[in-house]
Amino acid sequence: MMSDVKVIDDVVHYQVEDNIAIVTMNRPEYNNAQNSQMTYALDKALQLATNDDDVKVVVLAGAGKHFSAGHDIGTPGRDVDKSFERTHLWYDHVNKPGGEFLYTREHEVYLGMCRRWRELPKPTIAMVQGACVAGGLMLAWVCDLIVADDRAFFSDPVVRMGIPGVEYFAHVHELNARIAKEFLFTGERMSAERAYQMGMVNKVVSRDSLKEDTMALASRIAQMPRLGLQLTKQVINSAEDLMGKRSTMDMAFGLHHFAHAHNETVSGDRLGGYDAKAMADANKSSASSAKGK
Known part of the structure; x- marks a missing residue:
């Protein structure tokens, strides 16, 4: 049985189908680029799923x-200078000078939110089609499982900005260290198959069957007891942290913001001169060059 769709802040849809909550980013005209409005809406939707005992x-x-094409660095809805009601104990970033502006904002809406979602006490599955780029990786990586269609691709091209990877730095836990270096050094697309x-x-399926196969996997997981699922997730997450995931992320986050501050000092632009169009053009050029090898 499927519930009615709940629209959250115009940019996220929430629906429950047979003990499975489906949280859908809904900015398709911008390839689901994540502005703060979407980030806070996702948080509200995931809180709904957490609080609903029928959702497994x-x-x-x-x-x-x-x-998701990543963080919003150039759509008309970009809201980096806008205040929102915060979910963590971080003060507002909007009126803060220098490096404090982004450091504070990204502790809240990127690193803090992603860690919060990783700890959601129910299994989560990312259903990935098409591009999963930079900030899109963060959303997929906080999920327990990833199902991708056979045309999906993954990339983190922010080294082009002089920045050592996205804020939720899980690269060396998601990939072998040498592969993670290649992934970041080149910024090239990684196919779903690779x-x-x-x-x-976890699974690569056809575009036509992506939702069906993802929901089938979710349905099998939903047969397990809620507490058993939560405890299993907790122990595996804790094992990852004992292997250095959290401390690596803290270190990488500091270097990430050193890079932002360096960019602003050298060029006057925190992103090294790249807006959404320039980054998209560079990524397309890189993909074309890789195909021509």
Whole structure:
């Protein structure tokens, strides 16, 4: 049985189908680029799923052709200078000077939110089609499982900005260290098939069957007892942290913000001169060059 769709802040849809909550990013006209409005809406949706005892599993999806093109660095809805009601104990970033502006904002809406979602006490599955780029990786990586269609691709091209990877730095836990270096050094697209071979993706399916196969997996998981699922997730997450995931992320986050501050000092732009169009053009050029090898 499927519930009615709940629209959260215009950019996220929430629906429950047979004990499975489906949380859908809904900015398809911008390839689901994540502004703060979407980030806080996702948080509200995931809180709904957590609080609903009938929900056993959560599926995270993106409307349209692409799962997520990453953080919003250039759409008309970019809201980096806007205040929101915060979910963590971080003060507002909007009126803060220098490096404090982004450091504070990204502790809240990127690193803090992603860690919060990783700890959601129910299994989560990312259903990935098309592009899963930079900030899109963060959303997929916080999920327990990833199902991708056979045309999906993954990339983190932010080294082009002089920045050592996205804020939720899980690269060396999602990929072998040498593969993680290649992934970041080149910024090139990794196909769903290779991501599967590297252990980053659980299943690769056809585009036509993506939702059906993802929901079938979610349904099988939903047969397990709620507490058993929560405890299993907790112990595996804790094992990852004992292997250095959290401390690596803290270290990487500091270097990430050193890079932002360096960019602003050298060029006057925190992103090294890249807006959404320039980054998209560079990524397309890189993909074309890789194909021509």
